[in-house]
Amino acid sequence: xxxxxxxxxxxxxxxxxxxxxxxxxxxxxxxxxxxxxxxxxxxxxxxxxxxxxxxxxxxxxxxxxxxxxxxxxxxxxxxxxxxxxxxxxxxxxxxxxxxxxxxxxxxxxxxxxxxxxxxxxxxxxxxxxxxxxxxxxxxxxxxxxxxxxxxxxxxxxxxxxxxxxxxxxxxxxxxxxxxxxxxxxxxxxxxxxxxxxxxxxxxxxxxxxxxxxxxxxxxxxxxxxxxxxxxxxxxxxxxxxxxxxxxxxxxxxxxxxxxxxxxxxxxxxxxxxxxxxxxxxxxxxxxxxxxxxxxxxxxxxxxxxxxxxxxxxxxxxxxxxxxxxxxxxxxxxxxxxxxxxxx
Amino acid sequence: xxxxxxxxxxxxxxxxxxxxxxxxxxxxxxxxxxxxxxxxxxxxxxxxxxxxxxxxxxxxxxxxxxxxxxxxxxxxxxxxxxxxxxxxxxxxxxxxxxxxxxxxxxxxxxxxxxxxxxxxxxxxxxxxxxxxxxxxxxxxxxxxxxxxxxxxxxxxxxxxxxxxxxxxxxxxxxxxxxxxxxxxxxxxxxxxxxxxxxxxxxxxxxxxxxxxxxxxxxxxxxxxxxxxxxxxxxxxxxxxxxxxxxxxxxxxxxxxxxxxxxxxxxxxxxxxxxxxxxxxxxxxxxxxxxxxxxxxxxxxxxxxxxxxxxxxxxxxxxxxxxxxxxxxxxxxxxxxxxxxxxxxxxxxxx
Numbered sequence: 001x002x003x004x005x006x007x008x009x010x011x012x013x014x015x016x017x018x019x020x021x022x023x024x025x026x027x028x029x030x031x032x033x034x035x036x037x038x039x040x041x042x043x044x045x046x047x048x049x050x051x052x053x054x055x056x057x058x059x060x061x062x063x064x065x066x067x068x069x070x071x072x073x074x075x076x077x078x079x080x081x082x083x084x085x086x087x088x089x090x091x092x093x094x095x096x097x098x099x100x101x102x103x104x105x106x107x108x109x110x111x112x113x114x115x116x117x118x119x120x121x122x123x124x125x126x127x128x129x130x131x132x133x134x135x136x137x138x139x140x141x142x143x144x145x146x147x148x149x150x151x152x153x154x155x156x157x158x159x160x161x162x163x164x165x166x167x168x169x170x171x172x173x174x175x176x177x178x179x180x181x182x183x184x185x186x187x188x189x190x191x192x193x194x195x196x197x198x199x200x201x202x203x204x205x206x207x208x209x210x211x212x213x214x215x216x217x218x219x220x221x222x223x224x225x226x227x228x229x230x231x232x233x234x235x236x237x238x239x240x241x242x243x244x245x246x247x248x249x250x251x252x253x254x255x256x257x258x259x260x261x262x263x264x265x266x267x268x269x270x271x272x273x274x275x276x277x278x279x280x281x282x283x284x285x286x287x288x289x290x291x292x293x294x295x296x297x298x299x300x301x302x303x304x305x306x307x308x309x310x311x312x313x314x315x316x317x318x319x320x321x322x323x324x325x326x327x328x329x330x331x332x333x334x335x336x337x338x339x340x341x342x343x
Numbered sequence: 344x345x346x347x348x349x350x351x352x353x354x355x356x357x358x359x360x361x362x363x364x365x366x367x368x369x370x371x372x373x374x375x376x377x378x379x380x381x382x383x384x385x386x387x388x389x390x391x392x393x394x395x396x397x398x399x400x401x402x403x404x405x406x407x408x409x410x411x412x413x414x415x416x417x418x419x420x421x422x423x424x425x426x427x428x429x430x431x432x433x434x435x436x437x438x439x440x441x442x443x444x445x446x447x448x449x450x451x452x453x454x455x456x457x458x459x460x461x462x463x464x465x466x467x468x469x470x471x472x473x474x475x476x477x478x479x480x481x482x483x484x485x486x487x488x489x490x491x492x493x494x495x496x497x498x499x500x501x502x503x504x505x506x507x508x509x510x511x512x513x514x515x516x517x518x519x520x521x522x523x524x525x526x527x528x529x530x531x532x533x534x535x536x537x538x539x540x541x542x543x544x545x546x547x548x549x550x551x552x553x554x555x556x557x558x559x560x561x562x563x564x565x566x567x568x569x570x571x572x573x574x575x576x577x578x579x580x581x582x583x584x585x586x587x588x589x590x591x592x593x594x595x596x597x598x599x600x601x602x603x604x605x606x607x608x609x610x611x612x613x614x615x616x617x618x619x620x621x622x623x624x625x626x627x628x629x630x631x632x633x634x635x636x637x638x639x640x641x642x643x644x645x646x647x648x649x650x651x652x653x654x655x656x657x658x659x660x661x662x663x664x665x666x667x668x669x670x671x672x673x674x675x676x677x678x679x680x681x682x683x684x685x686x687x688x689x690x691x692x693x
Contacts (some may be wrong), residue, residue: 050549051520162637163397192576194397197620197633204630219549222579225623226631249624263554264624265579269602277558278551281519335626 004076005213006062006085011071013061013237015055029286030249031057033237035071038314039181044207045169046224046245048260049234050282055217058234059183062215063100064093079179098128098177105186107166111158118154118335121172128177146209147172147202148325157192163197170201175206183215190221198229203307206246221264223338225249233257236285236293239312243321250335253315253323255298258333300331356425357384358570359408359455359538363575364420364438365410366403366594373642377416378403379594382669384472387427390564390571392581392602394617398638404591405540405574409451410442426454426537453483456531460543462523466515472499473511476530483534498529501566502559507585521552528559535567542574557584558649578621582606590614593649594641600676612679648681656682 013032019025031054039045047055060066062073067088075085077096087094101124104110122140125131131139139149147168158166165255167187174182184203188196200223206212218224222233224245231248233241234257241254253259262275278297283289289296295305304326312324325331366378369457378400385391393401406412408422418438426432432454441448456479459465459615466475476495479489485491492511499507515523524544531539544560545553557580564571573584581588581602588605590613598611609615616634636653648654648662657663661681670684671677 050551057405193578193617194396194620195624195637197631198635200622200631207572220622221550222622222624226629255372260550261624262476263550265553265577265583267578267582267606267618267621267623269582269606272521273580275554276574278553279523281552 002042004038005041006076007074008038008062009036009072009074011035011058011061011073012069013057013066014069027286030062030288031237031285032068035239037232037239037242039213039215040290041081041213042181042207042211043229044216044227046216046218046228046231048218048221048224048231050219050260052236052282052285053234054237055219055234056185059102059185059217061301063102064182065102066095072289078322079313094128098124100181100183101174101177101179101180102183102185103167103174103187104172106190107163107170108190111166112169113158116155116157117149117161117169120158120169121154121176124173124177140172143172143176146206148198157282162195163191164198167191167195167199169200171202171206175210178210181213185217185219186219187216189218189220196223203227215243221260222309233260236288238293238324239322240294240324241322243311244321247316247321252333252335253328253331254294254325254334255300255322255331256294258335259299261336262334292324300327302326347643358387358425358427359385359572360410360421360425362421363405364422365418366400366407366580367417367419368415368416370642372621376594376641377647377675378407379641379645380487381420381591381594381596383589383596383599385570385572386677387537388564388570389586390573390584392585392588393572393574393591394576394578394581394588396576396638399591399622400641401591402542405572408437408538408540408572409455409457410437410440410447411451411457421441424450425454428537429454452479452536453534453539455538456534456536457540457542458524458527458531458544461547462467462520462527463515465527466523468515470681471512472518474525476526476533479530480533494533495529497578498533499526501532501563502526502529503555504529507681512601518635520548521555524548524552526555527668528556531566532563533567534657536569538570538572540572540574543576545580546575549581555579560584578606590617593650595637596677597650597680598676598678600629600678601631608676609682611650611674611680611681612656613650616653616655649679655658658682 003175012030016026061068073085228245232239241257259276291307292305295301310324310326368375376403388601395401422437424435477491480491585602589596598614619632651663667679
């Protein structure tokens with residue numbers, strides 16, 4: 001029976017944006033609003049949304065890379081204790097920090113060019129564990145083989161590696177502390193398709209072998225469909241829909257999800273393109289629209305949407321599908337078109 | 344094709360014909376064949392897609408058409424440009440022209456214009472949007488500032504920027520990514536080019552904005568009737584926008600066909616691998632089939648197939664010992680692979 005490993009409740013994050021440099025006035029901009037979700041051990045939860053929707057901020061707040069303004073992240077430790085990850089004391093934080101790791105988007109800027117690959121991969125080991133040199137060498141060699149790097153190249157510097165290999169180095173560095181959760185922030189976006197497929201498969205294999213839980217942040221819906229168990233769709237700092245991957249792609253319950261799905265160009269010249277084109281731009285988070293924040297771009301918006309903020313609520317038979325739309329139950333929305341499919 | 348041949352059938356002449364284009368870059372102790380024997384035609388009003396992974400030479404090829412490559416790139420071959428409007432611009436070989444000369448400047452930005460990948464770096468932060476659009480118009484279309492402003496405002500309206508009078512005097516930082524890309528498109532189309540080169544025009548944009556920009560480009564192509572050379576690595580964008588596709592790998596065009604042939608009847612092992620390795624929306628959750636290995640450097644690759652080390656269908660002793668010829672499979676489908684050429688016969692002749 002898979003267990004809950006992380007519970008995020010009402011997470012909020014505000015950034016202060018300076019409006020007046022002389023009098024040091026600033027206004028708070030809400031980047032995350034009441035984010036609530038849970039994470040089950042061994043699953044992949046993807047977070048999708050446009051740029052500026054707060055996906056990366058969410059990933060960093062969960063990791064405590066950024067301090068959240070309010071809310072809590074309850075982490076179920078390996079010895080079955082529930083700890084408030086955001087308010088740990090120094091000692092505990094050191095103890096549990098290694099359990100949640102991160103892989104960054106750009107493998108070119110995520111690796112220090114002045115450190116050898118061996119130093120990069122072994123650094124988390126040295127800071128988190130008290131190991132002898134020989135043991136460290138052994139572990140680094142093992143992990144390098146696991147991610148498909150040649151252990152004899154460990155004394156080289158990152159510039160000698162290609163983009164795909166660098167991403168493997170970044171994955172090895174995240175894996176070396178044997179984490180239980182890895183936050184992948186656009187981990188495959190900067191890679192070419194043929195290399196991207198290699199890394200996606202690698203992430204899948206590692207998950208099977210070590211039972212790792214992924215929070216997979218991405219804007220690429222085709223990658224998300226390939227890799228996820230559940231998907232959360234974010235719009236302007238809010239989760240607007242959260243459901244299993246099949247429900248999101250076949251049976252979306254939020255107009256924003258529908259529009260996102262229909263925007264993806266299909267690799268099929270015969271596909272009919274009766275796509276929903278959203279008018280306008282992503283609203284400014286500093287000055288969000290009233291009511292439902294999607295209403296200025298929503299083709300189904302009514303007067304109610306302009307004034308009332310919709311609550312996120314469970315719908316459907318098994319109440320596992322969450323949507324923040326007033327008309328989630330009534331609207332008939334289109335999922336991915338399986339009609340004319342290539343091959 | 345020689346000159347006589349072209350004179351006999353003037354209506355058959357493609358707008359742009361690239362023939363055996365080579366770009367070499369001198370490295371410390373080797374020569375990098377960044378683009379190696381690339382040939383393709385762009386017909387009037389049609390869209391040609393150039394696909395490939397990073398480093399395959401697709402951007403260098405497209406920039407050489409504008410003669411914008413840095414000095415280090417030694418370019419040989421032919422890029423024949425046949426203007427349909429300007430009779431003086433017939434059979435002009437862009438490669439032979441002085442990259443800073445008058446003739447190239449009369450083509451660049453006017454007859455052939457370009458949209459770059461990153462809309463923030465393509466616009467100068469120091470000038471207003473209006474000034475930047477007017478620059479090209481004042482150079483090529485009119486000397487009258489008032490008239491130029493009128494044209495610029497009309498272009499802004501055409502690319503879907505509302506409130507254009509106010510937007511005209513704003514700076515690029517006041518625009519969002521999608522809006523900036525619209526401005527770049529307005530700039531590129533302000534002189535009614537015959538050919539638009541779009542180098543990854545939507546890669547930096549969100550899917551929702553990408554959909555808007557693709558729709559815009561299609562409708563403007565319909566309106567102005569220009570040809571488009573679309574350079575991208577996104578097969579989804581290719582499927583949606585293009586009539587013909589050229590797949591590039593390691594500086595060579597490995598397969599060239601109509602868009603339907605590429606997707607439904609791919610021949611080259613690389614094209615097949617590319618289509619298989621791409622996660623597709625609406626397919627079942629299954630393991631992807633990546634192409635193993637990585638792209639090698641294009642050094643000393645002329646006498647073997649560049650894809651040899653990664654190919655699942657390679658023939659040892661054939662693919663790795665000599666240059667691969669181009670095989671014409673049908674009128675609109677050619678492939679550069681020994682699997683489809685009669686290599687046995689060639690060996691006999693040799």
